[in-house]
Amino acid sequence: MAKEILEGSRAVARAVAMCRPQVIAAYPITPQTHIVQELAQLVADGELAAEYVNVESEHSAASVILGASAAGVRVYTSTTSQGMLLMNEVLYNLAGLRLPAVMTCVNRAVSAPLNIWNDHQDSISVRDSGWMQFYAENNQEAVDLLLQAYRLAEDHRVLLPAMVCMDGYILSHAWEVVDIPTPAAVDTFLPPYPPLYRLDTENPLTFGAYAEPDKYTETRYMMQEAMNRALEVLPEIQADFARIFGRRYQGPVEGYRLEDAETVFIGMGSTMGTVKEAVDALRQQGEKVGAVRLIAYRPFPAQALYAALQRVRQAIIFDRAVSLGSGGPLATEVRALFQSAPDCPAISSGFLGLGGRDVTEETVINAYAQTRGRTVQGIFFDLRHDVEMEGVEG
Amino acid sequence: MAIMEDHLFAPGHTACSGCGQALAVRLVLRAAGSNVIIANATGCLEIFSSNYPYSSWEVPWIHSLFENTAAVASGIEAALRITGRLGNTKVIAQGGDGGTADIGFGSLSGMLERGHDVLYVCYDNEAYMNTGIQRSGLTPYAASTTTSPAGKQSWGKPQGKKDMVGLALAHGAPYVATASVGYPHDLDRKVKRALEITGPKYLQIHCPCPLGWRHDTSLTIEIAKLAVQSGLFPLLEFRDGELVQAHKISRPRPVEEYLRPQGRFAHLFAGEAGQEQIAAIQQIAERNIARYGLRRQERTAAKVPATAGEVTTEEKAARDRERVFTAAELAGFDGREGRPAYLAYQGLVYDVSGSSLWPDGDHQGMHQAGEDLTAAMADAGHGDEILAQFPVVGRLARDI
Ligand SMILES: Cc1ncc(C[n+]2csc(CCOP(=O)(O)OP(=O)(O)O)c2C)c(N)n1
Ligand code: SF4
Numbered sequence: 103m104a105k106e107i108l109e110g111s112r113a114v115a116r117a118v119a120m121c122r123p124q125v126i127a128a129y130p131i132t133p134q135t136h137i138v139q140e141l142a143q144l145v146a147d148g149e150l151a152a153e154y155v156n157v158e159s160e161h162s163a164a165s166v167i168l169g170a171s172a173a174g175v176r177v178y179t180s181t182t183s184q185g186m187l188l189m190n191e192v193l194y195n196l197a198g199l200r201l202p203a204v205m206t207c208v209n210r211a212v213s214a215p216l217n218i219w220n221d222h223q224d225s226i227s228v229r230d231s232g233w234m235q236f237y238a239e240n241n242q243e244a245v246d247l248l249l250q251a252y253r254l255a256e257d258h259r260v261l262l263p264a265m266v267c268m269d270g271y272i273l274s275h276a277w278e279v280v281d282i283p284t285p286a287a288v289d290t291f292l293p294p295y296p297p298l299y300r301l302d303t304e305n306p307l308t309f310g311a312y313a314e315p316d317k318y319t320e321t322r323y324m325m326q327e328a329m330n331r332a333l334e335v336l337p338e339i340q341a342d343f344a345r346i347f348g349r350r351y352q353g354p355v356e357g358y359r360l361e362d363a364e365t366v367f368i369g370m371g372s373t374m375g376t377v378k379e380a381v382d383a384l385r386q387q388g389e390k391v392g393a394v395r396l397i398a399y400r401p402f403p404a405q406a407l408y409a410a411l412q413r414v415r416q417a418i419i420f421d422r423a424v425s426l427g428s429g430g431p432l433a434t435e436v437r438a439l440f441q442s443a444p445d446c447p448a449i450s451s452g453f454l455g456l457g458g459r460d461v462t463e464e465t466v467i468n469a470y471a472q473t474r475g476r477t478v479q480g481i482f483f484d485l486r487h488d489v490e491m492e493g494v495e496g
Numbered sequence: 497m498a499i500m501e502d503h504l505f506a507p508g509h510t511a512c513s514g515c516g517q518a519l520a521v522r523l524v525l526r527a528a529g530s531n532v533i534i535a536n537a538t539g540c541l542e543i544f545s546s547n548y549p550y551s552s553w554e555v556p557w558i559h560s561l562f563e564n565t566a567a568v569a570s571g572i573e574a575a576l577r578i579t580g581r582l583g584n585t586k587v588i589a590q591g592g593d594g595g596t597a598d599i600g601f602g603s604l605s606g607m608l609e610r611g612h613d614v615l616y617v618c619y620d621n622e623a624y625m626n627t628g629i630q631r632s633g634l635t636p637y638a639a640s641t642t643t644s645p646a647g648k649q650s651w652g653k654p655q656g657k658k659d660m661v662g663l664a665l666a667h668g669a670p671y672v673a674t675a676s677v678g679y680p681h682d683l684d685r686k687v688k689r690a691l692e693i694t695g696p697k698y699l700q701i702h703c704p705c706p707l708g709w710r711h712d713t714s715l716t717i718e719i720a721k722l723a724v725q726s727g728l729f730p731l732l733e734f735r736d737g738e739l740v741q742a743h744k745i746s747r748p749r750p751v752e753e754y755l756r757p758q759g760r761f762a763h764l765f766a767g768e769a770g771q772e773q774i775a776a777i778q779q780i781a782e783r784n785i786a787r788y789g790l791r792r793q794e795r796t797a798a799k800v801p802a803t804a805g806e807v808t809t810e811e812k813a814a815r816d817r818e819r820v821f822t823a824a825e826l827a828g829f830d831g832r833e834g835r836p837a838y839l840a841y842q843g844l845v846y847d848v849s850g851s852s853l854w855p856d857g858d859h860q861g862m863h864q865a866g867e868d869l870t871a872a873m874a875d876a877g878h879g880d881e882i883l884a885q886f887p888v889v890g891r892l893a894r895d896i
Contacts, residue, residue: 124578125571153574157567158606165564165603169535169571172558175579177571195560301533301556301572303585308551310559317548 105281110241110273111136113280114180114206117245119150120288121204121252123178125170127155127163131185132218133270134208138180160185164192164203171201172309174300176252179203182270183210186224190231196263197232198321199310200328202255202295203263206248207235209371210270211457219458220270222371226423226431232325234264234332235400237370241278244268246349247397249283249292253339258298260332262325269372271458283347291346329401336398354398355406359385363392365470366411366447368436369420370396373454373461377420380466391470396432408439411447418473419451420483429480452481459484504530504554511544514713516677516703516720517592517619518544523680524588524617524701527687530555531584533576535569537591537600538562540626540705541619563599565589566607569614582613586691590617593634594624596700597658601633608667608696615690615697618660621705629708633658636728637780638773639760641708646763651773656780664698665737671697672734677704678720681864682731682743689733702729710759717861722754725855727781730788744792744833744856748785751777792834792856819890821845823868826892830866831857837865838889841873846886868892 106113115137118126126145128138144150153170157163160181167177181189186207196203207225211217225235236251238244244266251264268274299307313321333354340351358378360366367377374395384391394410396403411417421430428434433451440446450473455461461484469483504525511518517540525532534557536542542559545552560568569589576582589607591600596618607614623641624630631644637656640646644653664672671693675683683701690697704720706713723729724743728751731743752774755761764770764777785791821838826845831837836849837857848854848865857865863872873880 125574127571127574151578153578155570155574156610157570158602158609161564162567162570162603162606165560165567166571166574168560168564169558169568169573170575171571172568173533173572173575173579175575191561192564199558199560301558303531303533303556306530306554306556308546308553308557311546311548311551312543312559313548 104284105279107277107279108282109136110244110268110276110278111208112140113241113282114244114248114268114274115140115144116282117248117288118178118206119144120283120285121178121249121292122150122176122294123152123204124175125153125155125167125177126179127157127166127170127177128179129157129160129163129181129185131160131182133210133274134180134182134185134206136274137206137208141178160188161192164189164196167203168192168196168199168201171196171203172199172301174295174297174302176256176295177203178205180206180208182208183212183218183224186228187212190228193228193231193233193263195310197325200261200325201263202252202261204248204251204255205263205265206244207265207267208270208274209267217457218270220272221456221458222267222422223424223456225265225267229400229431232262233400234262234329234398236264236266236398237396238266238268238273239372239374239395241268241273241276241280242349243397244273245280245282246343246347246351249288250336250339250343250351252292253342254332254335256295257335257339258296259335260328261298262328262332267371272372281347281349287346291342333398333401333403333405351397353406354396354401354403355410356395356397357410358393358395360392360394360410360414362390363414364390365416365418366391366414367393367418367420367466368396368411368432369393369422370399370432371422373420373422376461376463377466380463380470383463384467384470389470399432402435404439407436408443411436411440412445414447416473417447417449418469419449420455420469421451421453422455424453424456433479448477450477451479452483454483505545506552506554508550509545509552510547511540512705512707512713514706514716515540515544516705516716517541517621519716520619520677520683520701520703521545523677523683524590524687525555527684528586528588528691532586532588533572534558535560535565535572535587535589537565537595538626539592539595539624540621541590541592543626562595564603565591565595565600566614566616567603569616570607570610570612573612573614577613587612587614588617589614590619592625592632593618593620593622594632596620597633597660605667608664608669608698611695613694613696615687615699618698618700619703620700621703621708622657623705623708625705625708634660637777638764640763641760652760652763660698660700661732661734665734667696668737669698670695670736672732673698674700674702674730674732676702676720676724676729676731678702678717678724679731679743679858679861681858681862685864686733708760710762711757715757719754719757721861722749725749726751726754727785727790728754728777730784730790732788739788741832742788742790745785745790746792746855748781748791751781819845820893821890822893826868827866830864839863839865840868840870840892841880841883842870843892844888845890845892846883847889848886851886
């Protein structure tokens with residue numbers, strides 16, 4: 103293992119290569135491009151023995167890895183934003199076929215208006231597809247979660263695809279110190295992919311059969327059970343990870359300064375780094391605040407969240423995607439968790455950092471101020487009032 | 497029918513009776529053998545063959561979605577390649593005309609352009625049958641479908657068939673061909689030939705659909721043949737962009753014969769005005785015939801009077817009977833491209849060139865001239881007495 107200063111995309115590409123996927127298919131889209139270009143170069147230089155399929159669309163990228171995974175090899179892709187939406191149909195299919203594909207989602211906003219900057223609308227839009235979703239706070243996590251994602255996806259108790267989400271630009275294009283594992287250590291942690299079933303002329307099987315109403319429900323039940331099992335298997339994998347790489351992850355949720363916290367910020371991804379700094383600043387002013395970060399969003403870590411939040415008085419949830427016409431996807435689920443539970447904290451929620459708007463310590467501290475002594479839902483914490491919204495506000 | 501003896505496509509599926517596609521699939525699988533992995537688009541075929549927990553597929557088979565089959569097959573091919581399994585195992589991608597020419601065209605184009613070693617088979621039943629007979633890019637001119645209905649101000653689909661062969665050729669695919677369930681022998685040969693070639697292959701098979709075309713279920717083969725014999729669905733074969741074979745027709749059948757038994761064209765026969773439309777369809781056939789040189793030159797047997805010193809017809813016939821054909825020589829007399837049509841039966845070689853039952857060396861779409869058909873006679877609908885009417889032109893060499 104060696105600490106290096108390198109771009110997030112490059113770190114991820116190097117980690118992907120160490121996972122030895124045998125088929126990679128991807129279609130370029132900003133800000134995912136650095137990952138797939140780096141992988142193409144690794145293959146071109148003979149440093150990664152993989153078939154790199156230059157597809158004509160994201161729909162086909164997902165379809166190519168679907169075919170390859172069904173044929174029994176480890177696969178990888180990466181996309182973002184419009185590419186994720188175009189893949190949507192195939193994502194459901196990969197999950198329904200129980201194929202343990204892994205991808206990196208380099209999170210970006212969704213058009214219109216066209217915007218290439220970061221928020222979580224793309225991955226949140228496919229949250230119900232049957233893919234597991236993990237959100238990285240920094241580039242070290244983008245690497246570590248990738249290795250864990252393969253282990254978890256390929257575990258025969260789980261067999262579901264997984265995406266590791268890293269914030270576009272903020273992580274993908276940021277140069278940070280990353281502890282790059284050695285290939286040998288990765289090989290120990292992640293042995294070759296053992297398919298449970300594969301397309302094989304020696305043992306002809308039918309994949310993707312047609313299921314009528316008397317069978318379909320059971321496929322959903324089995325996938326839901328697999329999601330639940332993933333939450334049980336994850337700590338096992340994390341323990342293994344800690345043993346081999348020395349970095350400790352504890353379950354699907356991370357708590358920060360929760361000891362005596364009365365107010366807790368909840369969110370996902372790189373924003374939570376800023377939130378932690380805001381927590382430190384507020385603590386210095388004597389405020390009893392803390393933070394809870396979801397590493398796993400699917401499966402939804404209900405128990406872990408409940409345990410982390412049980413004793414706090416107030417929760418402020420930051421969503422970086424909008425379920426238009428409803429509210430914040432994360433907020434909705436966290437609130438549902440406390441529905442009719444005793445000692446329900448006062449929950450406020452709102453949006454920030456949409457389409458790449460900067461989230462600073464100040465944004466968080468302002469949000470804290472805005473929710474003091476009251477609960478608000480679905481407010482746009484960082485809304486500008488100096489932008490003309492002609493024709494929108496009427 | 498000797499050609500149908502293998503069952504890699506198990507019975508018990510739920511296709512309509514007389515389904516041309518179900519028949520074509522069996523022929524494709526029989527020709528391909530068991531060392532194939534199949535990726536299948538959504539459509540009638542996928543639905544009628546894979547209703548869980550049943551499956552008709554005796555080969556590894558995967559259905560993913562409607563428009564991504566060529567990409568799924570590309571992924572399978574890539575996986576086989578990197579694991580050293582490609583070659584031994586062949587990959588077939590298949591879908592209907594909608595899954596191929598419309599919604600799946602992008603992924604097919606990608607597969608062809610990247611050069612994956614995959615055979616793509618399009619079962620062309622000329623509409624979206626699975627969802628209820630909607631028009632596709634391969635629905636022919638003037639066909640009435642549920643989304644291109646004939647009506648007071650409509651003659652059915654205003655456009656003709658998309659030129660998928662031309663489009664596949666434009667990608668530089670090393671093998672591009674059309675076939676028909678009406679000509680199983682030709683189909684069988686084309687699948688085998690395609691699978692011998694490395695790289696992307698495109699095969700479009702014309703498959704009548706009694707439900708969608710609204711014809712009697714017993715007419716599937718007849719109608720498939722009429723499409724070919726009228727020139728509306730030419731049987732073509734391209735190697736590296738060159739037309740190496742086109743199924744010739746000596747006397748093209750009028751398109752009317754093809755159109756009349758099909759309900760989807762019934763509106764053309766409802767009154768005088770339809771004649772114009774039929775004439776337009778005849779034009780399409782003529783254009784195909786001219787474009788691909790489908791018309792066979794009639795051979796005129798030059799009569800040479802027997803003069804002194806020359807052998808008489810009887811003597812010549814007697815000498816001919818002494819001629820010994822090797823299997824390879826016999827194969828040259830396949831009736832195609834104006835060549836004579838010979839076949840062997842129990843050691844004797846017969847000339848069936850003049851028979852209307854062997855046009856272009858093809859017999860009922862089941863047998864091709866140029867072969868030893870001794871074994872096939874057992875399954876024929878007639879006995880061997882029928883051969884008495886044909887001249888014997890030689891003997892078949894024994895295997896040494
Ligand atoms: C993305 C998508 N759009 C539409 C459909 C609905 N659909 C399923 S099969 C089909 C038509 C299939 O037609 P074709 O490819 O010609 O095959 P056929 O059923 O005629 O054999 C359609 C429209 C679908 N499954 N997926
Ligand atoms: S609708 Fe047509 S293609 Fe579909 S199963 Fe019936 S006959 Fe075959």
